[in-house]
Amino acid sequence: MIERRSLARRIVVAFVLMALVVAGLFSLTVVMSISYTEENYASSSMSKRLDDILGSLDRGLPFHLEPDTELYVRGPDGQPPLPAWLARVKPGFQEAYRDGDEHHVVAREEGGTLYVLVQDQEEFERREDVLYVVIAIAFVLSLLAAWGLGLLMARRVIAPVVRLSEQVQHRGQLLTAAPPLADGYAPDEVGRLAAAFDATLGELRQALGRERIFTSDVSHELRTPLMVIASTCDVLLAQGPSDPKQEKQIRRIQASCAEMQELVETFMRLARTPDGTRDETETTLAQLAGEQVDRLQPEAAGRGLELTLVSEGDDAGHYPAPLLRAVISNLLRNAIHYTDRGFVRLVLRQGGFSVCDSGAGIPPEKRESVFQPFVRGDATRGDGLGLGLSLVQRICQRQGWHIRLSENPSGGCEFRVDFSAS
Numbered sequence: 001m002i003e004r005r006s007l008a009r010r011i012v013v014a015f016v017l018m019a020l021v022v023a024g025l026f027s028l029t030v031v032m033s034i035s036y037t038e039e040n041y042a043s044s045s046m047s048k049r050l051d052d053i054l055g056s057l058d059r060g061l062p063f064h065l066e067p068d069t070e071l072y073v074r075g076p077d078g079q080p081p082l083p084a085w086l087a088r089v090k091p092g093f094q095e096a097y098r099d100g101d102e103h104h105v106v107a108r109e110e111g112g113t114l115y116v117l118v119q120d121q122e123e124f125e126r127r128e129d130v131l132y133v134v135i136a137i138a139f140v141l142s143l144l145a146a147w148g149l150g151l152l153m154a155r156r157v158i159a160p161v162v163r164l165s166e167q168v169q170h171r172g173q174l175l176t177a178a179p180p181l182a183d184g185y186a187p188d189e190v191g192r193l194a195a196a197f198d199a200t201l202g203e204l205r206q207a208l209g210r211e212r213i214f215t216s217d218v219s220h221e222l223r224t225p226l227m228v229i230a231s232t233c234d235v236l237l238a239q240g241p242s243d244p245k246q247e248k249q250i251r252r253i254q255a256s257c258a259e260m261q262e263l264v265e266t267f268m269r270l271a272r273t274p275d276g277t278r279d280e281t282e283t284t285l286a287q288l289a290g291e292q293v294d295r296l297q298p299e300a301a302g303r304g305l306e307l308t309l310v311s312e313g314d315d316a317g318h319y320p321a322p323l324l325r326a327v328i329s330n331l332l333r334n335a336i337h338y339t340d341r342g343f344v345r346l347v348l349r350q351g352g353f354s355v356c357d358s359g360a361g362i363p364p365e366k367r368e369s370v371f372q373p374f375v376r377g378d379a380t381r382g383d384g385l386g387l388g389l390s391l392v393q394r395i396c397q398r399q400g401w402h403i404r405l406s407e408n409p410s411g412g413c414e415f416r417v418d419f420s421a422s
Contacts, residue, residue: 076112082116222264270395335413
């Protein structure tokens with residue numbers, strides 16, 4: 001699984017890792033160089049010092065030893081014996097320890113006599129420890145410097161990307177008058193990305209514009225024939241049809257025409273931008289809910305269902321009548337359509353409402369897909385196109401409402417609409 005980290009954090013981590021590798025290798029090289037130099041310098045200087053001492057002995061001249069230097073001589077007969085901590089000394093340069101302290105030793109055998117020059121390394125070791133501390137501090141400081149430099153570079157490098165991200169997410173970029181993004185960036189990788197966003201947003205604006213114009217034109221063109229049908233029904237009803245069946249059919253046509261007029265009005269409002277003209281016709285939830293329940297009562301009774309209106313709290317808000325009517329009507333029709341027996345219940349409460357039914361329900365894995373266009377719960381029922389719930393979701397998104405589908409505790413489904421998304 002890919003670990004999710006911000007781009008800025010990855011840049012900082014990269015800087016610190018690079019400093020860790022470079023500073024670590026450099027520090028290791030310095031330590032190894034110090035050790036190598038120490039050994040070679042001590043071997044060379046002590047061998048030269050022993051040469052001078054032996055030369056002075058051959059000429060019978062006195063010689064001087066430093067305070068941290070000692071000379072041991074063992075004759076051919078093994079006398080006097082060397083100290084126990086030098087018992088294993090062999091000719092050449094080597095290290096020996098006395099009481100835990102390190103000493104450098106150079107031994108040379110001439111004429112059966114063994115000369116051992118010993119130099120105490122306490123002062124040198126102290127200076128070496130100080131040098132190691134300095135190296136460790138420099139290593140830590142290099143990591144801190146890399147971390148700070150990484151933060152600085154990350155902010156400078158990520159700043160254009162963050163600004164571009166905020167601009168792309170802003171809803172104003174979908175407006176036709178939105179300025180191009182690429183004009184505010186250098187012609188580098190971020191600039192090319194901004195230009196790609198400009199091209200994509202341009203295509204999206206054109207698609208949204210075509211959809212808005214198409215929806216508006218279709219809705220506008222449908223108004224005239226619907227008005228003709230409605231007026232014709234009014235004339236026929238005014239003439240008083242002699243056949244009750246004929247009157248029933250005319251009233252059915254009139255009701256369907258009214259529904260289509262409401263749907264056309266809903267499409268007209270959806271075609272407008274969210275910050276467009278405010279809907280003039282507003283109503284309360286209780287008033288519109290009672291109207292819809294009364295209108296759909298005959299359809300529910302015809303299917304043997306009990307359609308009821310339940311109030312669990314008063315909502316004093318006012319909402320766009322055509323849009324709220326479309327939401328409630330589509331949810332109630334959907335529940336009636338997919339419920340074989342039992343009940344359909346419209347439950348009102350403070351800040352929203354629910355449509356509950358006693359149908360077969362919808363599996364959890366399919367609950368999100370029912371809000372997609374052209375998706376139907378059961379393809380064997382009726383000839384619908386599966387646009388009702390999609391229209392409901394579009395209206396809710398436009399108005400800032402929240403809709404979700406869950407399982408009704410008493411069986412079936414519950415479509416819950418909250419007027420506040422929180």
